[in-house]
Amino acid sequence: MAIIGQKLIKQVRTTGLKATAAQRLDDAFTRFTAGLSWNDVRGILRGDPPPKPNPRVKPHTEGFWFHIRPSFYHEAVTTLYPTFRLGFLSAVFFMFEIITGIFLMIFYTPSPTSAYQNMLDILTNVPFGKFVRDLHRLGAEAMVIVVTLHMIRTFATGSYKKPRQFTWFTGVVLLVVTLFLSFSGYLLPWDQLAFWAVTIGTSMADAVPGVGPQLNLLLRGAPDIGAGGLLRFYLFHVVLFPLIGIIFVAVHYYKVVRYGISLPPEMEAVGEDTARKVPPEKRVPFLPDILTNELMYMGVAFAFMAVSVVTWYQGAPLEHHADPLVTPNHTVAPWYFYWLQGLLKVPHIIPILPGDLARAVDKVFFDVLGLTPKVFWGVIVGPLMIGILFIVPYIDPNPSRRYGDRKIMLTLGALFAALIVYLSLAGIPTGVPITGFGYVGGDPASEVGQEFIPDEGVGPIRKLPYKEYRVGTWTISAQPNTGSAGLDKLIRDIHASMEHRKVNPDPTGRKLSPEANGTLKVEQKQENLLHVVLTINFTDDTGRATQFVKETYLHALSGY
Amino acid sequence: MGHPLHGENLLQRKGKTRMSIIKKIITFRPSFTLRILTGLIAMLVMLSVCTVVAISDQTGLNVRDTQFRARAVEAGAKVYSLQCARCHGAGGEGIEGLGPSLAAESFVGRRELEERPDGSVAYRVVAPSARMQQIGWGGTLEDYIIAVTSSGIPVRSSPVWDVNHPTFLDSLGGPLRPDQIRDVTAFIVNWSLKPLSDDQAVLPPAPGEGMAGRPTPVPLTEQQEAGKQVYLRAGCTACHAIRGVGNQGALGPSLSRIYTVATERIASEDYKQNLRDQPPAASPEEYIRQSILHPNAYIVPQCPQGPCVAGLMPQNYSQTLSPEDLDKLVDYLSTLR
Numbered sequence: 001m002a003i004i005g006q007k008l009i010k011q012v013r014t015t016g017l018k019a020t021a022a023q024r025l026d027d028a029f030t031r032f033t034a035g036l037s038w039n040d041v042r043g044i045l046r047g048d049p050p051p052k053p054n055p056r057v058k059p060h061t062e063g064f065w066f067h068i069r070p071s072f073y074h075e076a077v078t079t080l081y082p083t084f085r086l087g088f089l090s091a092v093f094f095m096f097e098i099i100t101g102i103f104l105m106i107f108y109t110p111s112p113t114s115a116y117q118n119m120l121d122i123l124t125n126v127p128f129g130k131f132v133r134d135l136h137r138l139g140a141e142a143m144v145i146v147v148t149l150h151m152i153r154t155f156a157t158g159s160y161k162k163p164r165q166f167t168w169f170t171g172v173v174l175l176v177v178t179l180f181l182s183f184s185g186y187l188l189p190w191d192q193l194a195f196w197a198v199t200i201g202t203s204m205a206d207a208v209p210g211v212g213p214q215l216n217l218l219l220r221g222a223p224d225i226g227a228g229g230l231l232r233f234y235l236f237h238v239v240l241f242p243l244i245g246i247i248f249v250a251v252h253y254y255k256v257v258r259y260g261i262s263l264p265p266e267m268e269a270v271g272e273d274t275a276r277k278v279p280p281e282k283r284v285p286f287l288p289d290i291l292t293n294e295l296m297y298m299g300v301a302f303a304f305m306a307v308s309v310v311t312w313y314q315g316a317p318l319e320h321h322a323d324p325l326v327t328p329n330h331t332v333a334p335w336y337f338y339w340l341q342g343l344l345k346v347p348h349i350i351p352i353l354p355g356d357l358a359r360a361v362d363k364v365f366f367d368v369l370g371l372t373p374k375v376f377w378g379v380i381v382g383p384l385m386i387g388i389l390f391i392v393p394y395i396d397p398n399p400s401r402r403y404g405d406r407k408i409m410l411t412l413g414a415l416f417a418a419l420i421v422y423l424s425l426a427g428i429p430t431g432v433p434i435t436g437f438g439y440v441g442g443d444p445a446s447e448v449g450q451e452f453i454p455d456e457g458v459g460p461i462r463k464l465p466y467k468e469y470r471v472g473t474w475t476i477s478a479q480p481n482t483g484s485a486g487l488d489k490l491i492r493d494i495h496a497s498m499e500h501r502k503v504n505p506d507p508t509g510r511k512l513s514p515e516a517n518g519t520l521k522v523e524q525k526q527e528n529l530l531h532v533v534l535t536i537n538f539t540d541d542t543g544r545a546t547q548f549v550k551e552t553y554l555h556a557l558s559g560y
Numbered sequence: 561m562g563h564p565l566h567g568e569n570l571l572q573r574k575g576k577t578r579m580s581i582i583k584k585i586i587t588f589r590p591s592f593t594l595r596i597l598t599g600l601i602a603m604l605v606m607l608s609v610c611t612v613v614a615i616s617d618q619t620g621l622n623v624r625d626t627q628f629r630a631r632a633v634e635a636g637a638k639v640y641s642l643q644c645a646r647c648h649g650a651g652g653e654g655i656e657g658l659g660p661s662l663a664a665e666s667f668v669g670r671r672e673l674e675e676r677p678d679g680s681v682a683y684r685v686v687a688p689s690a691r692m693q694q695i696g697w698g699g700t701l702e703d704y705i706i707a708v709t710s711s712g713i714p715v716r717s718s719p720v721w722d723v724n725h726p727t728f729l730d731s732l733g734g735p736l737r738p739d740q741i742r743d744v745t746a747f748i749v750n751w752s753l754k755p756l757s758d759d760q761a762v763l764p765p766a767p768g769e770g771m772a773g774r775p776t777p778v779p780l781t782e783q784q785e786a787g788k789q790v791y792l793r794a795g796c797t798a799c800h801a802i803r804g805v806g807n808q809g810a811l812g813p814s815l816s817r818i819y820t821v822a823t824e825r826i827a828s829e830d831y832k833q834n835l836r837d838q839p840p841a842a843s844p845e846e847y848i849r850q851s852i853l854h855p856n857a858y859i860v861p862q863c864p865q866g867p868c869v870a871g872l873m874p875q876n877y878s879q880t881l882s883p884e885d886l887d888k889l890v891d892y893l894s895t896l897r
Binding site for chain 2: 526558
């Protein structure tokens with residue numbers, strides 16, 4: 001102490017107080033930036049050329065945060081193409097999800113008795129609660145998109161080729177982690193959407209030949225999803241998958257730095273990799289060019305998220321409380337698993353064979369291997385499609401990265417993407433347009449019910465403002481006269497939907513019987529509370545007169 | 561600011577002036593100035609969004625609170641119609657002998673809606689629940705409804721009705737989850753906006769009322785004890801209930817006070833007019849015997865599931881019960897006053 005003090009006093013005596021303070025402050029600043037003085041930083045911000053020796057590489061050798069970043073990039077990879085910053089943005093969204101996720105964790109307990117109430121509290125009692133929840137949800141979906149685009153880009157430019165095979169491999173691990181992260185978060189609100197999507201997902205694990213029931217038990221903690229399953233999915237979501245993600249991001253990024261970002265294919269001779277041999281005049285220094293570039297992209301991404309949430313994004317959904325006894329109609333997986341749901345709908349093991357032969361093949365498979373088409377396509381082929389991605393760099397024999405030399409591989413990639421799109425269309429309840437593959441629906445009357453009073457979600461009947469309703473029993477007709485324009489239109493819409501279904505068969509060939517008619521009963525249940533009952537009388541497939549009834553309650557203030 | 565970075569000049573390839581639009585886009589690299597500007601604008605946009613959210617959030621919270629409360633009432637209405645309406649009536653008016661009115665003003669009190677300028681609402685209590693004060697419940701009305709729905713009546717205030725409130729909470733063996741009980745509570749409390757007046761509703765007796773006249777139970781004689789065994793053995797409990805004795809059937813009328821009921825009944829005009837094919841009973845014992853042997857002779861108006869139905873009770877007890885057993889049974893039932 002005494003020695004330091006003496007030095008300080010001596011310095012003040014020789015150079016004066018002001019200069020000493022400035023010098024000491026600059027020292028502290030330099031230690032903080034791991035090697036850049038105030039003047040160095042000013043030079044960077046002004047765009048001065050680097051002095052010699054260049055102090056701007058010091059943070060890369062001295063400091064932790066910059067040592068994981070290269071001190072310069074090849075100029076050819078700093079334009080929009082070839083990277084489109086997708087890898088960087090993936091990491092940004094991962095970080096974004098961690099930040100918003102920690103906020104949400106504060107208000108959440110993973111238990112069936114409290115989880116749903118926690119969601120209501122976040123929406124109705126936590127400042128910024130809905131905002132952050134929507135950001136987290138939109139961020140998760142954006143991350144799936146960005147990570148997938150990153151993979152498509154890497155495939156298109158052939159960047160998975162030697163020496164970057166393992167980088168690609170870890171990238172596919174990260175894609176799977178991203179999907180699982182998103183999916184495991186799905187259960188946490190403990191609403192009907194969550195419960196049934198995850199029930200479907202885990203029942204696929206149940207169908208795995210041999211170990212299925214054990215795997216299912218491990219995932220759910222019980223034969224059905226309950227307290228144990230919720231806790232496990234929570235731990236997957238906040239511990240296991242983020243941990244795997246962080247580890248693989250580290251490995252993935254180490255490989256990226258180790259081999260450099262691959263140059264645009266046309267810039268290199270076939271089989272050559274010159275990403276790390278950057279001539280001095282082609283170097284773009286990390287400080288300040290790459291850093292400011294990344295900060296800009298990050299800022300734009302965050303601003304895009306914030307603006308989206310308060311403008312076009314309709315918000316993370318919250319449906320009714322999870323109910324193991326009530327399966328809502330038309331339950332679907334999250335959209336990035338539609339393709340898997342589509343695979344589950346493939347009717348036969350070899351679907352292109354004619355019906356009888358296809359059934360015979362199914363029987364052989366079932367008798368010999370115990371495989372049903374669902375298990376075969378959903379549990380074996382589905383994961384295999386991801387598995388193929390892992391081995392792409394190891395089975396592609398072509399050393400060239402040029403587009404012109406890779407016609408076969410690019411075509412295969414495009415076909416794969418088209419297949420995923422087709423299967424995704426098949427995964428949604430309406431099925432693929434034109435072919436109708438993947439359509440699921442009940443009888444036409446119940447489809448009318450689902451259209452106007454969906455089990456979950458809103459639908460036109462809940463959407464119609466309370467004030468527009470008139471108490472009474474109204475016949476569904478083309479010219480209703482209820483005294484309310486809104487209710488008249490609703491009844492006309494129901495009528496139109498019924499007439500449409502009388503004429504146009506659904507993809508399974510069913511039509512609403514021609515004499516079918518209906519009523520919409522509106523009764524006052526309480527002050528501010530209406531009971532709305534849609535009744536459709538029709539003749540079912542067997543020629544029996546049947547009545548379909550669907551009801552809902554509507555409160556004046558529920559504001560759907 | 562504004563200086564081109566030394567690295568950027570190198571990028572512009574000499575001699576190539578015509579670039580396609582696509583090439584321009586994919587080789588686009590913003591200048592240092594543009595980067596800093598864009599980044600700053602993005603940050604400002606983000607900050608202003610956060611500010612807007614911070615300012616408008618309280619309104620948003622209030623509005624969503626109102627909406628979710630309203631949706632809880634909707635969900636509760638469904639639960640009520642499935643689980644509660646059977647005993648408390650579809651409109652909460654109550655059913656004599658089964659369940660008291662839940663819509664009566666003396667139970668739910670009266671509240672008013674106050675609309676706030678932001679579109680959310682607040683409930684203002686105009687009249688609190690008189691019943692809560694009457695029975696000395698310390699918590700809120702909501703607490704009471706949740707407690708009773710979950711675990712039955714915690715304190716029995718009156719012995720007049722023979723049906724015990726079931727436990728509805730799933731962890732106590734009932735059919736409802738805690739959130740459903742909260743929803744149905746919201747639905748019941750919603751009646752307070754327009755409660756039934758007390759003369760439209762079936763009300764429970766005041767605490768202690770009906771207790772005074774209740775005789776102290778006397779020990780059963782040997783004959784009566786044997787009759788109780790007959791009651792348990794002959795299948796009566798499948799449909800009937802005697803408080804504290806065997807299964808509590810809920811199809812036929814309760815027998816917990818059958819002697820008193822029988823006394824009232826033989827004196828009633830309805831009995832005298834609607835009795836068919838049998839001579840009128842002269843004593844309550846005779847009435848009980850008649851009801852066992854000839855169930856269709858007189859149909860009482862009110863059963864737990866609605867109006868009583870003729871032909872529901874087996875008519876062959878004269879063959880399945882020995883005369884001695886029948887005597888014992890009538891003796892036992894006559895102790896229930």
